[in-house]
Amino acid sequence: MQKIPTQEIRPDNLDSRVFNLYEKREKIYTRGVEGFFQRIRLLTGWPLLLGYFLLPWINIDGRQAVLFDLPARQFHILWLTFWPQDFVLLGWLLAIAAFALFFVTTLWGRVWCGYTCPQTVWTAIFMWAEQFAEGERNQRIKLDKVPSILTPRGWNKAGLIKTWKRLLKHSMWLGFAALTGITFIGYFYGIRDLVIDSISWQLPLVAASWVVFFTLATYINAGWMREQVCIYMCPYARFQSVMFDRDTLVISYDESRGEQRGPRRRDADYKKEGLGDCIDCTMCVQVCPTGIDIRDGLQYQCIGCAACIDACDDIMEKMHYPKGLISYTTQNKLAGGSWTWKRPKLIGYGAALLVMTLLFATALWLRVPLNTEVIRDRGVLYQELANGNIENVFTLRIINMDRQAQTFQVSLNGLSDATLLPGNQFDVEAGEIRDVLLRVQAPASALSGSNQLIEFLVESADQRLRSSSESRFLGPQPVPTRGTSP
Template structure:
């Protein structure tokens, strides 16, 4: 008997023809109950609440999470980010990558089985099938039956549910880029602008096709994760595994009969593990890249083991070392490395986010006039000052200039009042007597400071230009 997790041999004879364009065989899963299904349902409920609910939350008079692309502002729970803050997205992507590496090394394709949108929406669409067309055997019979009023009615109801879920998904997703309340009103009054209508149609169609028709084909042929995740596996990675030593040889038997007397293992060859699998594989063939580790086969097999009076765990989460009777190492160099990198990136992200200024300052010199002579003989430079208030309340700022004690600043108002999440642009003049010039140009620094909180400030460097000294 093998003491390792068996791996399915998918190689073919070199002379055997392979049909690369074979028709997809429909997968009809049956209903089941179990511990891992309950975990997945709780996770799906939380993710759905997060996705569909967050779009309707408000902070003040603004949508809590809104990526306002026309205004180039990104509002996330009271904080406003500008395009120059987009580097934070790099932090998030790196954190997600290391998080995925870490969890995959520890527990295999948990992401695929429990939280991947493709998997989650596929389960929802399978539920819609079950509600409208019946259980597994009824759906198989319906597929084989000729078209009739009953079949047409059931299929129409199924596709109506699919389209309703797809439209709700698209509406919510687009609602993170366009205020969702106005979007819903525009949709039902047929007053959508062309771009909103296009993206609603696009994401509705994408959800309907991916979760309704392609399903496991997306995992097999379109998702790169299924192909490279194996390089993160080691002999201590938790994966869904059929206990070959305990289960073989397979065969049916009556309840209460000792399988050893029949020369059989605990597997009664009921194929329940295959019938509940959303990707249609047989986990008893060994570890396969098509397995998304949703643990549906574990729940189904445990039900059968309970009915037969056998111990649970014929199919279970385990490691190759455990199957070989060896100790599983939880802490190992690869996992520690991924965990350390993840912790460092999360720490850097938190520090960067906490140190982000609530005000941004940008200064541009008037390029049309290098400098000019003002009344009294002073040298004058003109600048365009841009002050961005990133907070959610109006704020008043003082503007000053540094670089020389004799620099004087002139502007229309003595203070700058900026609305929340808004940009204020004003021209200012800076003057300096010629005798104080330090060459033809000298560095200066503009400073904005909040009137009510000196800790809220920003600085921006520029140059003060003057005539050539004689």
């Protein structure tokens, strides 16, 4: 029998390091950086910002381009209007987004976090405001060490300058956060009405409270918490490792090329000294928004922003060394292998994403902006009229989800010689929900049983919209004819 290897634990071989799970946050002084990947981040971040702030101000057919009208239960997105009955499409969309995230993460790692995540984009704006008001990294470090404006010796001029810079920074933060909060509520309230009601002090307390809430949430998340949102609050950082494999594109430090680290002169023959290409300048650490050292290996705190790549490439260029000491690569490539897309997990995610996208597009293309519901009057099962007809009462609900008013024709299938009273034509405005009380009368001889399936067919005058709904027509039990068993 094979024994499991064991190790004796003694006080002299215990790891004496202590890790505090609730350690106080150390402020990160991020250095500004420029480079190829930072220009790409601008190209991905600006469309998100412009789209977020400008979409509510664009009108399509006389209404806000994107408006989630909760009281009216209508959700206007560009040229389409969705209703609660369309929530199945929302489920499809969320499933597509999830599998798209799985596919992209397996293929390219955390590009979502580094280039398009709103937390990353908004934090970058707040960091720019901080650099504008307080200066670059070294200036901010010195500024934090400046004493307060009032000292035992009297007024401190340096403290006064510090206070002014802090006021400027927080004013910019609060201004941008307020703009974010107002815009977000504008997607639900109507941006023009929101601005007008705010200026005239007629904004309801509920709407004003939500504006304040999202303003403070933006101010705290992007201004104060920053990397803590990505490290501790975002679940994606925790479960991303499930989607990673050895061919996933990640930001990595080439240890075989960089070690041993150490400073040297630009013209020094560092190879003879046993040094690698890494000059240990710590620029990759100083530009990292989450404060990690990428040279320690892949870490869940890395958001894939590639700031360390741009910073390292700039240093390599100044030292006349080849770029790519820190780069986008895969574990297989670092080990001397090659990259391949023929991976079961990647193919599975891609196939599921393709199928769901096609199904969603088909459902959206075949979607009919008309919904009907039929409810039979349960107070009275049926009535026998003087002329021998049987009458049932139904409530027909017609939901016109189209952008235009329609005249609908109602017909009945499954019951011959039936009559609809008071009529079979009804006008329904765009976005209107109309309940119509219908009395259905049919000769008793037309009934095939006491409980008969019928179908209400509702069709627009131009025959573009059509919907149907089933119900039951009740009547007396047919009397068996002579010669037949009951």
